[in-house]
Amino acid sequence: MSFRIIKAIFIKQLKETFKNKEVLIQIVMFPIIAIVLTNSVSDNMVPPEYFVILFASMYVGMTPIIILSSIISGEKETGSLRMLIMSNVKPIEYILGISIYVMICTVIGLIIMGITGGYLGIQLLYFVGICTLGMLVSIFIGSIIGIVSKNQMAANSLAVPAMMICAFVPMLSMFNESIKKFGSFLFTQQINNVLTKLPLNEFPTQAILIILANLFVFLIIYIRLFRKRNLLA
Amino acid sequence: MEAIRIENICKLFSQKQVLNDICIEIEKGEIFGLLGPSGAGKTTLIHIITGQLAPDSGKSYILGKNSLKLSHDDYTHIGLVLDQEGLYTRLSCYDNLALFASIYQLDKAKIEKVLKQVHLYDDRKKTVSELSKGMRQRLVLARAIMHEPQILFLDEPTSGLDPATTLKIHNLLLELKDKGTAIFLTTHNMEEAAKLCHRVALLHEGKIIECDSPVTICERHNDLNKVIITTKDHQKYILNNNRESAQHIYQLFQSENIQSIHSSEPTLGNVFISLTGKELG
Numbered sequence: 470m471s472f473r474i475i476k477a478i479f480i481k482q483l484k485e486t487f488k489n490k491e492v493l494i495q496i497v498m499f500p501i502i503a504i505v506l507t508n509s510v511s512d513n514m515v516p517p518e519y520f521v522i523l524f525a526s527m528y529v530g531m532t533p534i535i536i537l538s539s540i541i542s543g544e545k546e547t548g549s550l551r552m553l554i555m556s557n558v559k560p561i562e563y564i565l566g567i568s569i570y571v572m573i574c575t576v577i578g579l580i581i582m583g584i585t586g587g588y589l590g591i592q593l594l595y596f597v598g599i600c601t602l603g604m605l606v607s608i609f610i611g612s613i614i615g616i617v618s619k620n621q622m623a624a625n626s627l628a629v630p631a632m633m634i635c636a637f638v639p640m641l642s643m644f645n646e647s648i649k650k651f652g653s654f655l656f657t658q659q660i661n662n663v664l665t666k667l668p669l670n671e672f673p674t675q676a677i678l679i680i681l682a683n684l685f686v687f688l689i690i691y692i693r694l695f696r697k698r699n700l701l702a
Numbered sequence: 703m704e705a706i707r708i709e710n711i712c713k714l715f716s717q718k719q720v721l722n723d724i725c726i727e728i729e730k731g732e733i734f735g736l737l738g739p740s741g742a743g744k745t746t747l748i749h750i751i752t753g754q755l756a757p758d759s760g761k762s763y764i765l766g767k768n769s770l771k772l773s774h775d776d777y778t779h780i781g782l783v784l785d786q787e788g789l790y791t792r793l794s795c796y797d798n799l800a801l802f803a804s805i806y807q808l809d810k811a812k813i814e815k816v817l818k819q820v821h822l823y824d825d826r827k828k829t830v831s832e833l834s835k836g837m838r839q840r841l842v843l844a845r846a847i848m849h850e851p852q853i854l855f856l857d858e859p860t861s862g863l864d865p866a867t868t869l870k871i872h873n874l875l876l877e878l879k880d881k882g883t884a885i886f887l888t889t890h891n892m893e894e895a896a897k898l899c900h901r902v903a904l905l906h907e908g909k910i911i912e913c914d915s916p917v918t919i920c921e922r923h924n925d926l927n928k929v930i931i932t933t934k935d936h937q938k939y940i941l942n943n944n945r946e947s948a949q950h951i952y953q954l955f956q957s958e959n960i961q962s963i964h965s966s967e968p969t970l971g972n973v974f975i976s977l978t979g980k981e982l983g
């Protein structure tokens with residue numbers, strides 16, 4: 470594996486950021502909504518971190534899935550991925566280059582959201598850390614969808630339901646007990662739980678273990694699929 | 703050692719024999735043309751040779767290495783112009799090449815050199831989406847040759863391009879050939895094949911029905927064996943290419959009335975039609 474090639478893929482993706490509106494919107498949308506709502510609603514009505522917690526779990530459950538599945542399947546569709554693989558780029562180098570790009574962009578978004586929610590110092594670190602863990606799970610899900618999809622349309626048909634489950638279950642579980650039960654196994658729900666308790670300086674170990682279990686499960690699926698399937702298939 | 707060796711390749715797609723017992727050897731510094739109508743199996747053969755597709759039977763080798771066992775490093779010896787451009791349409795010409803320059807560990811001077819070679823240097827800052835088809839095709843070619851590969855695969859490289867762009871690409875290919883690059887070219891343009899290729903193979907229904915130099919193939923199928931003379935007063939004489947016609951031709955020469963003399967050997971297209979009953983294209 471070559472770091473030089475991973476860096477080349479990362480730089481290519483970075484150069485495309487401001488020209489690819491779909492990706493750019495996904496990266497900036499949730500931090501901007503969180504900033505606008507936090508600053509437009511009076512402190513007496515909701516605490517400052519309310520919208521940040523709500524949108525952080527959506528950001529974690531939506532953005533990496535959409536971006537990764539769309540980039541990988543889009544490159545398959547246009548044939549650029551084929552050209553990379555036929556030019557000495559290993560599939561793992563390509564996936565890593567794209568994943569690091571998504572991770573860095575979303576972590577910047579998370580830092581902005583954390584500051585907006587009034588988190589500072591160790592709380593901000595904890596906020597970013599726990600959300601980054603969730604981002605990793607979503608990156609694996611997005612990569613899995615990108616790997617199994619032949620084109621962007623096929624990827625969207627998988628990414629949209631996956632993203633809706635991950636992003637909206639934490640919100641819907643506030644209104645429905647069955648969804649709440651299902652959501653207790655889901656990493657975004659647990660991120661929501663951890664973030665809710667963050668202002669109280671509580672660190673629920675069980676929630677973190679469930680997030681790690683999610684990470685482990687999707688990592689195993691990802692590795693098995695990556696070994697079994699040709700990225701160009 | 704041959705640049706490319708193809709041994710008895712067969713490939714079936716849904717019970718249809720796309721390639722049937724294909725055998726080809728291509729030397730370094732040779733331009734080899736695979737001629738056939740659309741759907742004849744030309745692209746499939748490129749995919750098999752470059753290891754993107756496994757044949758049902760037979761083997762192919764690139765620089766002595768089995769195509770199915772090519773490592774990622776082996777691809778640095780190959781340049782590809784495939785049926786899909788595979789360009790990043792949101793990036794500039796320069797950035798498209800810069801990505802591959804990083805992959806191949808080439809310096810910036812190499813990017814500028816290859817952009818000049820394909821006459822795109824002045825357009826290097828344009829995004830790919832702003833380029834014409836001909837310019838995009840030249841960019842694809844630039845990407846394929848920038849690392850100076852030993853073997854270049856070109857799948858219909860001038861299809862749909864204007865004559866000026868086609869000429870530029872032809873000149874570039876001839877330069878590469880002179881430097882020792884083996885070029886495997888698929889086309890249904892007979893003139894292009896006759897102009898560029900040392901040898902061509904005619905592919906019909908998955909089988910190679912002829913394989914030799916364009917001149918030899920045309921001579922071999924010159925069934926008419928006539929000499930066609932046009933005079934300045936627009937009279938046309940079609941004479942047998944033998945001793946009996948010599949006196950007649952001599953008289954025409956003496957009258958200083960000859961405008962043109964042509965032999966009657968067929969074009970590659972005529973040969974293909976006579977062998978298959980179908981047209982190329």
